[in-house]
Amino acid sequence: MRLWSRELWQLAGLAFTGLVVGWLTGAGGWGLALGLGVYLALHLKRLHALHHWLTRHPHDEPPAAKGVWGELFDRLYKYQKGQRLTQQRLRATLKRIQESSEAMSDSVVMLDRRGDLEWWNSAAERMLGLQAAHDRGQHITNLLRDPRFIGYFNARDYREPLTLPSPIDERRILQFQITLYGDDERLLMARDITRLHRLEQMRRDFVANVSHELRTPLTVLSGYLETYRDFLEQSGEERLTSRFARGLAQMQEQTTRMQNLVNDLLLLSRLEIDQRGEDTSPVAVDQLLETVRRDAESLSSGQQKFAVELDSSQRLLGSEQELRSAVSNLVFNAVRYAGEECHITLRWRPWGKGACLEVEDDGEGIDPVHIPRLTERFYRVDKGRSAATGGTGLGLAIVKHVLLRHDAHLEIDSRPGEGALFRCIFPAARLAAANDDHNEAQRA
Template sequence: MRLWSRELWRLVLLAGLGALAGWPLSAPGLGLAVGLALCLLHHLRRLHALHAWLTHNPQADPPAAGGLWGELFDRLYRYQKGQRLTQSRLRSTLKRIQESSEAMRDSVVMLDRHGDLEWWNSAAARMLGLQAAHDRGQHVTNLIRDPRFVAYFNARDYRDPLTLPSPIDERLILQFQITLYGDDERLLMARDITRLHRLEQMRRDFVANVSHELRTPLTVLAGYLETFSSYVAENGADRLPPRFARGLSQMQEQTTRMQNLVNDLLLLSRLEIDQGGDDHTPLAMDALLESVRRDAEALSAGRQRITVEVEEARRLIGSEQEIRSAISNLAFNAVRYTPEGCQVTLRWKPHPQGACVEVEDDGDGIDPVHIPRLTERFYRVDKGRSAATGGTGLGLAIVKHVLLRHDARLEIESRPGRGARFRCVYPAARLAAPESVASA
């Protein structure tokens, strides 16, 4: 404020001196104009010096000046010096980030808000075949053209990673993960999981081969045990020592349990290996649920009340065998793990995202701590109780894989003492018009 006052007084002084100098010549206005012109010339010279400094050599010391211009030069110089320090720190940070990204074995690709490539590390160039001379500024889907990646990129739902072969080498299996940041920009990361993929493939092949190999001896064993049991029944069970009768009964039970386990393992292997989709047709869910209810009643033998509720008229497009297997597993679990006298309900109803199948019971319920792991293979909430009921520990794993093949998901709601509700949510794209409407 003091500097502005000085400049104002300087202007008034020059104007006054000019007017006084022109007064003897009877031209005070001319003298005033000359004084103002000198003041304007002074400021134009300082402005020219400022322009020359900022244009030609801004890193040099500012021009020497006093008053308001000197203060302005000093402030600009300090501001520029601070900006240079900030830019230097940012360049150093960016350099460290790039160096650390270069040291990573995973691919890192920076995309702008439109999905165009901005920067990537050497691992991305090696795994994805990116070339700085040609690919910078290209849209990522022009270089990774797999339809599954394009759908993943456009869906903007990046909670789960995507596994695909490398666009330049199909033997290289990559796991893609996209993260949103900044102004709708994206960070694409790709990890080489070829070894893990091969190990997983070996595991699946091993389980499938062992299950196939076990099926034949178990069938033979079950056949002979059935023959022995029939012979004993025909010739009188009292002729057989009690110890042998008990052993024969236990062998039949365990053989049946092993057969169920092998069948579930074979089904899981088929669900993992086979892409499916060939047998998908519109399914009448009321008839399907009624069929599952009858099977569950046979297993229950009257211990639970099992009902069906149909609130959705549309049909579900899918594999009847797989959908029946998933619903049957949920219904059979409800029968096995709920006390006598409980209510089990099979329900087909609308859902905000499409429609859903619910299997609900009013049994003992499940502690929420177990819910995230229920779909893991062989995971049991109560191992002793599960073994007593004859379960294989693979039912919910089968349900999860069936739902994945039908673009659906499993939701589990349960509290101890409040029963459990297993909900299979199917998207609207999986629904077809009711049979009466379709035939019309």
């Protein structure tokens, strides 16, 4: 307020002086105009000094002035100084981020909201072949043209990474992960997993080869054991028969168990190697569930009750053999682990835009702590009890890979003492109307 009072007193003083000069010269109006003109000229001079300082010497000390203009110069100088310090800190922070990104072995690519390239580190140049002179401002899909990456980028569902060969070296395997941040911008990271991919391939080949090599000797052992057992039963020597019968029975039981394990390993290896199912034949789910129910009743020997609920008439597009294997594993697990006198329900019903196939029981249930690991190979909730049931520990792993080949996924909901629900969710693209295959047969 005191600054403005001084300005008003200055204006009044110049106006009064102009009036006095005008009165003495007989032109009072011109004198007042002269005083106001002097006041305006002073302000124009200070405004010119401000413009000259801001445009030509913004980093120098501000011009000397008094009153409101002096206060304005001081505040602008402090503001500019604060802005320069903030910019310096931001530049230093950005430089540290860029230096740390350059030190990373993983590719880091920053994309704007349209998907255009803004910045990337040197690892991205080595892995993806990006060039600063040509690629800045280009859309990412113009450089990474694999249809799988384009679909992954446009789907905007980045919960799971995408594994693809490098666009400049097909021998190098990269894992892509996109993260949304800021104003719908994207951060693309690519990691070289060639070594892990080769190790995983070696593991798959080893399991497949060993399983295949074990198949023949196990078949031979099983055949000879059956021959010896028949010979002992026909020999009529009770003492000899009783002496060897128990051992032969245990040997046959363990041989059968090993054969089941080898068959499951071979099936799992095949599913892992080819994760995209090419069979898209319409599968009658009602007939499939009825077949599995009959097999489960034979395995249960009347200890459990079974029901089939069909709330959808749609059919599944896929491999009937693989789908039967997945559903059988879920139902047989319920038979083995749910407990006696429980109810097991096989259900086919709509789920969102797609449909789901459920296997539910009211048995002993599963502790939620085990659920995230249930689909791992050989993982057992109760190792002693699971081994006694004769399971291979690969059933849910097979279910997981069968569903992956059918663009589906598995959800598990269970609590101890409250039963268990295994839900296989299929997208709408994997469904067909009940009469589609009939119409195709008529056209053929």
